[in-house]
Structures are given as C-alpha cells and as structure tokens.
Amino acid sequence: MSFDPIDHDFERGLNNRRAILGDAWVDRSLGNANSFNAEFQNLITRFAWNEVWGRPGLEQKTRRAMVLSTTIALGRWEEFDLHVRAALLGEASNRLSPDELKEVLIQSAIYAGVPAANTAFTHAMVILRELGPQIGYVLEPMAPAGAAHPAAGRESRSAGQPSLHYTVREPRNGKAPRHTVVLSHALGCDLTMWDALAGQLAADCRVIAYDHRGHGSSDAPQGLYSMADLADDAAALLRELDSGPVVWIGVSMGGMTGQELAIRHPALVRALVLSNTTSRYPEAAREAWRQRIATVREQGIEAIADAVMGRYFHDGFRSTHAATVARFRRRVVTTGVQGYIGCCNAVGTIDTTARLGGIAAPVLVIAGEQDQGTPPDMARTLADALPEAQLLVLQEASHLASIEQPRAFEQAVRSFMAAL
Template identity: 70%
Template sequence: MSFDPVDHDLERGLDNRRRVLGDAWVERSLTGANDFNAEFQQLISRFAWHEIWSRPGLDHKTRRIIVLSITIAMGRWEEFDLHVRAALTGEASSRLTPDEIKEVLMQAAIYAGVPGANTAFSHAMAILREVGPQIGYEPQAYSPLDVFHSGTGQEDRTVSKPALHYTIRRARNGKAKNTVVLSHALGCDLAMWDRLASELAADHDVIAYDHRGHGSSDAPAGLYSMAELADDAARLLRELDSGPVVWIGLSMGAMVGQELALRHPEQLISLVIANSTSGYPQEARDNWRQRIATVQDQGIEAIADAVMQRYFHDTFRREHAGDVAAYRRRLLTTDTEGYIGCCNAVGTVDTTDRLKDLSLPVLVIAGRLDQGAPLQMSEIMSSQIAGAQLVVLEDASHIAVVEQPEAFADAVKQFLNKHD
C-alpha cells in the first residue's frame, strides 16, 4: 500500500484561501508561521477553507456575506477588515461592490445591532478609502437629508396640476439603458409595480406614478376621459424631462399607454400593453355605467368582492389571501370621486381603429384566465398593431404581474433586451 505525501484537503483549503483572500495574504501567513502557530494555520486551512469553503451548496460570494455578517455580530474587527478588503479586491466571481457591502452592513444594523453596524461602517469606509483607486471607487459627498429608500425610489409630486405622485428609481449600474414608466391598474397604485420596478432598475431608470384619483395623486371632481389621463402622463414626462420612454401599463395603465402613443408619439420608445383592451362591446360599456352608479349610491365597498374576483383567479385568492386582502384595502381607500372618474375613462376607452397608426415596438401580454380583459381583446390589439408580439401567461388572471411575477418579468425583460 502506497502513501500519498500530498495532503489534498490541505491543498484544497489553501487554494480556496488564496482565491478568497488573495495570494499575498496567504503567503504572508504561511511564511510567517512558526512552531507555535503552524498547526493552527494548517487547521484553519483544512477545516475552514476546505471543509466549509469547498462545499458547493453556497457560492463564495454568499459565504463572504455570511462571514461579514458574523464578524460584525461578534465584533471580530480584524477578521472583518480582512474579509472586507478581500471582498473588494479578491477573485472577480465572488467580489462584492461597495453598494453590496453597504447592504450587508445595513441589514446587520437590524439583526446584530446599530453599535456593531456603526463600527462596521467606520472600518469599511477606511478600507474603501485605501482600495478605492484600485477598484475605481471614490466616495461622494451626500446629505442624509437627501437619502431615499433604494427599493422604492425617490418620491415626489408634479408641480403642474392635478398633481401626480411618482417615484424614480435610478439604474443601479449607473448607466441606464432607457427610462421605463410603470402605469397601474384601476383601483391600485404605484406600489403594484414594486417587485418589477426593482428588477428593471438594475439596468434602467424606472418611474412609477399614481394616476389622478389614485394613491397620493390629486382627485379632481368630474368624469375623466382616457385622453385626459394620457395628457396627464405626457405632462409628467415633460416635467421630469425624461425623454422618450418605455411605457409598461396594465389594464387602465395600458389603455393610457395606447392613448399616449397615439396623442404624443414622440414620448415613447416602445409600449407594453398588459391585461387590457382597446375597447368594450356595448354590454360591457353598460356594465361600467352600472358600476359608476353603484359606487355613487353605495360606495366602493359594494363592488369590492366582485373586483377581487375579476382581478385574481380562484386558486390565487385561496392560496394568497393576504395579498388579495391588501389589494382590497387599497381599493377601498381609493378616493371615491377619483375612482368614479377613472371608471368613466376605462369604460369609454376606444383606440381599436387607431392602433394601426402605431409604428413603435409593442408587446401585448394576456392572462389565460383573465375575465376583466379576456384573451380575445389582446388578440384584437396585437392584430391591429403591425409587428406586435403577443405573450399569453398561463395561470394568470387580470393582475398578472402579481399572480405570475416571474413570467411577467421574463416577458418584459426579453422585450426590453430586444428593443433597447
């Protein structure tokens, strides 16, 4: 029986250690070892760097994050400094950006305590100043008074009236491909888009806004028209000096997008029409007038359950009762006059015969189970628009971006990648 003099577990551990911490650090540790600490160096190389870091269950980037979190919680600042420096300058595949390290420290403030996170920020900032030129990072002066939540965006209202409430998420890569505008459904608000907005903000500036009569936007008296809602949108884009945008609308938001593309074509690069229609048959128009009358007489509560049944299919309502309840609360807290005004705009939408005039890239998304805007309505729109692409989402009803968020996002991102 032969004996292999190579300790493979030790060699694997040293390989991981070099990849994560860098050759220079490991060589200093090894050449600086002596008869007092050499066994310890071997122990951590075999058991920490092989037994743990060689396991394929988590990638090295995730393990970096875990180490930073634990060293903050335990106040092991020498080890924390070592791993921050390595995370910023180490192997490219597991490197962390300054923003990613910031997120680790922010979360540590909640789970490990503000004092620990405060110390961690001081240590990390010192290292960033040291390695900043190497990684192309230079801290910029920024006031805490100007900070906003990166997951929901910078919040404001238009100066022009009726005032529209909106948020802007800037592209996290700092180089926005385009500006995307997200336009919500009747009885909802801009929060409907939170998940998709955060995904798209990886590569795009993203604007979400509340239509008049919804959320934190003004609710002028009277019945609205789709032309007024489209003019609102154009006014918002001009005030923000956004330039031409990608418009993504769902239900009412997609009706606004159609009208905007027809009335203000210079404002759009491309258009996504989701779970919507370009016009209703007479029976449906009568139903919209009846809905207005019911809300005027009895309030929104009288129609809330029926709306939820049309927004979400039976299985989703049963398995995601909390989500449905949240959308029901949002509906009930919508300004009554604003809701009625928008019901009129939706019920009288009429763009079918004009869609042939559109000459921009268009994606139409439909839900197979949609009762509010049946598949046939999407087929009519896609047939009217030259070159329009139709995507049908299975197991999706009217608010498809909520029921099938991954499939909805995939369809949108494929469209954007094709037309960016």
C-alpha cells in the first residue's frame, strides 16, 4: 500500500485561504511560521479554510460578510482589517464593493451595537483611503442631512399646484443613469406599491416614483379630474426635476396617465410600459364608474373596498397572500374621498384610442390573464392601436400584475428596456 505525502485537507484549505486572503498575505504568513505556531497554522488551514470555507452551502462572498460581522461583534480589529483588505482586493467572484462593505457595517450596527460599528467604520475608512486608487474608489464629502435611504430614495414635494409627493432614487452604481424611469401607481394605491421594482431598477437607473393628485401625500384639489389633468401633473413634475425623456411604467391609472402624457407631452417620453390598463371603457363600464363615484360619495370607500380587492387580486393570490391584500386594502380605504372620486372620474372617462397612432415611442403592453378590470382584450386593442407596441399576457395575474407576479413583471420590464 502506497503512502501519499500530500495532506489534501491542508492543500484544499490553503487554496481557499489564498482565494480569500490573497497570495501575498498567505505567503507572508507561512513564511513567518516557526516551531511555536506551525501546528496552529496547520490547524486553521485544515479546519477553518477547508472544513468551513470549503463547504459549498454558502457563496464565499457571503462567508466574507459573516466573518466581517463576527469580527466587528467581537472587536477583533486586526482580523477585521485583514478581511476588509482581502474583501476589497479579492477575486471578482468573491470581492465586496465598498458599498457592499458599507451594508455589512450598517447591519452590524443593529446586531452588534453602534459603538462597534462606529469603530468598524473608522477602520474601514482608513483602508478605503489607502486602497482607493487601487480599486477606483474615492471618499467624497457628504452631509449626513443629505443622505437618503437607498431603498426609499430622496423624498420631496413638487413646487407646482397641485403639489405632488415624490421620491428619487439615484443609480447605486454611482454612474450616469442608463435611463430615467418613472413609476406611476394604480387608483387607490401610492408610490410604495413600486418599492420592490424601484429598488431593482435603481441599480443603474434614476427612478422617480410619485403619488397622483388625491393620493398618498399629494394634494387633492376639489372637483372631478380628467386624464389630461393627471398627465399635466406628471409633465410639470418631470420638468421641475429636469428629467429629460423618461421610461414611463404605469399600472392601471398610471398606464392611462402614461398614454395621455405621451400624446400631450411627447418630448418627455422615451418609452412606455403600460400594464393592466385600457385606452377606453365601453359604456357599461363607464356607467359602473359613475356608480362607484356615487357609492363612495354616499357611503365612503369602505363600502367598495372588498370588491376592489376582488378585482385587484385573483382568488389564489388572496388566499395565499392575505397580508399583502390587507395592506392594499388599508391603503385604499385611507385614501381621501375627494381624491379617490376625482381620479375615478379620470379613469372612467379615459379615451385615447383614436389618438394612440400619434405615439411614436416604443411600448410594452402587459396584461393579466385573469384581469377582470382591464381584461386582455382591452390590452390587445391598446397594443393594436399603437404604432410600435408589443403585448405580453402574464399568467396567474389579475389587475395588479406587478404585485402578483413581481419577478415576471420585472423580467419583462428589463428585457424591454435592454432593447431601447
């Protein structure tokens, strides 16, 4: 029987150690080994770097973050500094960006304590200044009061009348935005319905989300509104923000607003995603909208809330996502009656079909297979009337398809935008 002189556990651990910490550090560590610590070096190489780091259950990048969090919690700053440098200079497959490192430190503030995170930020900034030229990163001055939560964006109100509540998410990659995207919500909702999609698109796009008049924190003028009013509101906001041509993504009322915006203010629209929407309702449906206005005026929004949820979400979704449905129901019933009625009139009287031929921008029309409010036939009519449109029908989706099928919706939007 032959004897293999290679200790494979040690060699595998050494390979992992080099991949995570880099050859220079490992060579220096091994070169400094002596009769006192050689056994310890052997131990940690076999057990830490092979038995643990060699396991396939977590990506190496995830393990990096765990080590950083643990060294912060334990105050092991020498190890922390070592792993920060290694993380910033690591192989592409397991490297942490400065922004990802920042997220680890912020997370640690909650679970390991603010003092520990404060020290970690101090150590990390020393290393970032040292490695900045090597990794292409510059620490820029920034006032804390001007910092915004990257998932929610900078919040403000427009100067015009009505004043609209809006958020702006700048591209997280720090580069010029690939597109400026505007997210426009459905009747009885607000800008938070887009939080998940906005966070994804803000990786490399500037993302604007806003509350329609009469919704959320926006003003609610007296009277019945028209779709032209909603489109002009949006145009005023975009001009105030100096947005340039935008990719407009609107669901239901938001999609109707996008149509009118592209007709009335074509220079502001680069492309349109029109989801679960229509260009005109038949007379029977228009009468139903007039009846809804009358019911809300006499009995309040609570009287129609359950019926609205039945149209927004199909039976299967309501049975498995009760908390999500409850959240949207709560948003509907807390919408001001004046704003809700005003926008009901704008939605019920939408009439753009004969004018859609004037929209030159590319359009993606998305329908929900089970949508009763704006069924796929309405989407086909819309797509057929647009000069440059494609139609996608999402399965297992009703009226709020972006909520019921978020991954399919995002994938459709990304594919569409990639071709612009």
